[in-house]
Amino acid sequence: MKLVLERGKERSIQRRHPWIFAASIKTEDGRARPGDTVEIVDATGIVLARAAWSPESQIRARIWSFDPGETIDDAFFKRRIAAAVARRDALPELSGQGGLRLIHAESDGLPGIIADRYRDADNNDTVVVQLTSVGADKWRRAIVGALIKATGCTRIYERSDADVRKLEGLEPVSGWLHGSAPDAPIVIEENGVRMEVDIVAGHKTGFYLDQRDNRLLLRHLAAGRRVLNCFCYTGGFSLQALAGGATQVVSVDSSQPALDTAAANLALNPALEADRASWVCANVFDELRRLRDVDERFDLIVLDPPKFAPSVRHAETAARAYKDVNLNGFKRLAPGGLLMTYSCSGGIGIDLFQKIVAGAAQDAGRSARIVRRLQGAADHPVDLAFPEGEYLKGLLIQVD
Ligand code: SAH
Numbered sequence: 001m002k003l004v005l006e007r008g009k010e011r012s013i014q015r016r017h018p019w020i021f022a023a024s025i026k027t028e029d030g031r032a033r034p035g036d037t038v039e040i041v042d043a044t045g046i047v048l049a050r051a052a053w054s055p056e057s058q059i060r061a062r063i064w065s066f067d068p069g070e071t072i073d074d075a076f077f078k079r080r081i082a083a084a085v086a087r088r089d090a091l092p093e094l095s096g097q098g099g100l101r102l103i104h105a106e107s108d109g110l111p112g113i114i115a116d117r118y119r120d121a122d123n124n125d126t127v128v129v130q131l132t133s134v135g136a137d138k139w140r141r142a143i144v145g146a147l148i149k150a151t152g153c154t155r156i157y158e159r160s161d162a163d164v165r166k167l168e169g170l171e172p173v174s175g176w177l178h179g180s181a182p183d184a185p186i187v188i189e190e191n192g193v194r195m196e197v198d199i200v201a202g203h204k205t206g207f208y209l210d211q212r213d214n215r216l217l218l219r220h221l222a223a224g225r226r227v228l229n230c231f232c233y234t235g236g237f238s239l240q241a242l243a244g245g246a247t248q249v250v251s252v253d254s255s256q257p258a259l260d261t262a263a264a265n266l267a268l269n270p271a272l273e274a275d276r277a278s279w280v281c282a283n284v285f286d287e288l289r290r291l292r293d294v295d296e297r298f299d300l301i302v303l304d305p306p307k308f309a310p311s312v313r314h315a316e317t318a319a320r321a322y323k324d325v326n327l328n329g330f331k332r333l334a335p336g337g338l339l340m341t342y343s344c345s346g347g348i349g350i351d352l353f354q355k356i357v358a359g360a361a362q363d364a365g366r367s368a369r370i371v372r373r374l375q376g377a378a379d380h381p382v383d384l385a386f387p388e389g390e391y392l393k394g395l396l397i398q399v400d
Pocket of ligand 1: 207208211231232233234235236237252253254255258282283284285304305306
């Protein structure tokens with residue numbers, strides 16, 4: 001099958017952007033099944049790329065290769081997956097990490113494919129894959145074979161239960177693809193802190209690997225400070241704050257199972273002073289107001305909310321939520337305090353996020369300055385041709 005582009009729509013492909021939107025396509029010639037490899041052809045008939053066809057999605061095709069002569073087969077996935085793993089191996093800052101993103105979808109030339117590796121204390125590797133497009137779904141077996149070859153992992157689990165699959169007409173799929181469930185929960189070590197990863201029921205593939213560097217930064221900032229960690233999940237930021245010498249860490253999340261794991265994680269790290277930690281099961285929006293009512297202040301506040309804006313369409317509602325949480329965060333800071341604030345919404349760019357946070361500071365009556373811009377870790381790269389890949393952005397802010 002050939003997808004023939006409207007005149008001029010070849011430009012994004014020349015810039016090596018991997019998505020073809022339905023509106024850019026003039027005709028779809030021939031027959032194919034969802035996920036099949038199709039040729040992308042410009043208005044004059046020149047073949048530009050090979051892509052996976054997603055007939056149900058507005059992103060009608062995702063490019064596998066900008067080389068029209070490259071065959072998309074098992075060997076293709078072996079090459080691309082080996083290259084993605086080698087890219088991580090070449091970055092010394094990533095070496096020795098128990099949890100590592102091996103494949104970051106479009107930014108590793110593998111649209112619709114995510115793979116995270118969790119290494120336990122015995123050096124057994126569990127890879128968790130998430131396939132989010134019909135093209136990726138089709139190549140499951142090739143992807144698994146290539147991952148085994150590239151990593152020598154003990155087991156592979158599939159967590160293809162992300163909502164975005166619905167846009168591709170796909171049902172959620174989970175289960176073991178290689179090896180079987182380990183006897184004990186998987187525990188990784190992140191910068192000296194042991195963390196349990198629930199690959200079956202946890203968020204994403206079980207853990208927020210993208211925040212690794214930011215958790216380490218928090219550790220360096222935490223000494224002698226009273227910390228409030230909002231949206232704490234399984235306590236990643238909280239435990240690093242304790243490791244860094246925080247005098248007290250109050251952590252808030254609305255998920256009791258996440259908090260239970262957080263408390264269990266603390267117990268896995270006997271060197272940390274457990275009596276300095278408290279876990280609060282509450283809605284952060286309410287809890288910040290309750291803390292206002294009792295006039296509690298903190299020296300350092302982390303705000304790492306879930307994705308309020310999955311796409312630009314949700315940006316306005318999301319902006320209100322970010323404003324509210326940041327405004328109430330600013331109000332809880334002690335003089336000279338630090339705010340570490342994030343957005344992982346693809347639909348909110350860094351400029352907009354900074355504007356929202358600036359408005360929140362103003363409305364809270366705080367003068368404040370950015371002391372650092374924050375982003376995802378190096379195993380979550382952003383392909384220069386695919387700026388949409390930059391979903392996580394953060395600001396470290398110091399108030400007067
Ligand atoms: N900082 C964490 C990841 C945060 S993920 C880490 O480093 O691992 C976002 C978390 O926000 C999830 O655990 C989710 O349960 C929680 N959450 C979502 N909405 C919430 C709300 N309104 N109030 C409190 N927690 C919320």
